[in-house]
Every structure is written in structure tokens, then in C-alpha cells.
Amino acid sequence: MEKKSFTFDEIKQKLVNYCVYQDRCHYEVEQKMREFLLIDEAKEDIMLYLLKENFLNEERFTRSYIRGKFYIKHWGKTKIKINLKQKQVPEKLIYKCFEEIDENDYDQTIRKIFDDYYSRQTGLKEYQRKSKTIKYLMNRGFEYERINDILE
The missing domain is CATH 1.10.10 (Arc Repressor Mutant, subunit A)
Incomplete structure (x- = not known):
């Protein structure tokens, strides 16, 4: 199947929508960007924009991930930590955000x-x-x- 080509602004908007729909971590956004043929500078520009405009916030993502997995799925901290590490969330941030769990x-x-x-x-x-x-x-x-x- 042929890849549909998008303009830089269309791709940027798609990634904004991706982040608005649900909190994302950097790793997920990087994976999503792979769907589009972007040069590194373009990827960096989009990343910076998402961060600057607060569409992408690793701490907010980590906190909401922890709350959801514990309060909704009833996972323990070990399983949550393993899954966040797979998403390349820094361990220090994970431990800091565990305060979300009473x-x-x-x-x-x-x-x-x-x-x-x-x-x-x-x-x-x-x-x-x-x-x-x-x-x-x-x-x-x-x-x-x-x-x-x-x-x-």
C-alpha cells in the first residue's frame, strides 16, 4: 500500500491530536512519528512544539498512567514500573509519580x-x-x- 503523503503542518496536527486524545509519553510520540517520512529536524521541531505547548508532558503522562493502571486495572507497582520502563520513562520520574497511589x-x-x-x-x-x-x-x-x- 502506498503511503499517503502529508505536509509538515498536517503531520504536526495529527501528532497534536494524538496527544490531545490521551496523554502520551515521548516514546509513544516517537513511535507514531515513524508512520510519517520525516527528517530528523522535522521530528525535533514537532517534538519541541508538542512540549512547548504542553501537548506532551512526560510527568503528566506518567501520573495518569499510574492512576489508571492502579485504580482501574488494579496493577501493582512492580507491573506498572516494568510497563513504564518499556515506554522509556525514567525510573526517577516513575518513583516520584508513585505518590499518585494512596x-x-x-x-x-x-x-x-x-x-x-x-x-x-x-x-x-x-x-x-x-x-x-x-x-x-x-x-x-x-x-x-x-x-x-x-x-x-
Whole structure:
């Protein structure tokens, strides 16, 4: 299929729309730019414009990503961190933005997921139910130490 060619301004507008629709990180915008044949200077110009006009804001993206993945998807911090690192978000920024998660909410979520999952494990010995549930929580990205603290 032949690539439709766009003017610089059309591409810029497409990338503005891409950022307005949902918060994006730099990495996602760079990936999106690959759809268009742009020289490096043009890519840089667009990036600077998006940053200057606040269409692109890595911290805002990170904060909303963390809130969404925790409060909506109920992921733990480990899983969130791994996914943000794949999007090339700096680790320092990730840790700074973890303040978006209320520590009490975090503990309550672990407790609730534990209780829900645990109650569905039938026909197993007590220790099997417990270890299976802990494994499930760890796969959701919750830290083993934190899970243990809450269960004690």
C-alpha cells in the first residue's frame, strides 16, 4: 500500500491530536512519528512544539498512567514500573509519580484482591490456596513483602 503523503503542518496536527486524545509519553510520540517520512529536524521541531505547548508532558503522562493502571486495572507497582520502563520513562520520574497511589488504597486493594481470589480457590489445602493467591497477586505486580505484611 502506498503511503499517503502529508505536509509538515498536517503531520504536526495529527501528532497534536494524538496527544490531545490521551496523554502520551515521548516514546509513544516517537513511535507514531515513524508512520510519517520525516527528517530528523522535522521530528525535533514537532517534538519541541508538542512540549512547548504542553501537548506532551512526560510527568503528566506518567501520573495518569499510574492512576489508571492502579485504580482501574488494579496493577501493582512492580507491573506498572516494568510497563513504564518499556515506554522509556525514567525510573526517577516513575518513583516520584508513585505518590499518585494512596498507600492505604494500595494495601486495601491487595487485601481485596487476596480475599476475592482466595475465596474462589476451592478443593485445595489451606497452604495451597494461600500460595496460589500470593502468586496471583505477584503476577498482578504487587510486591511479595507488601503482600506478606498485609496478610499478617
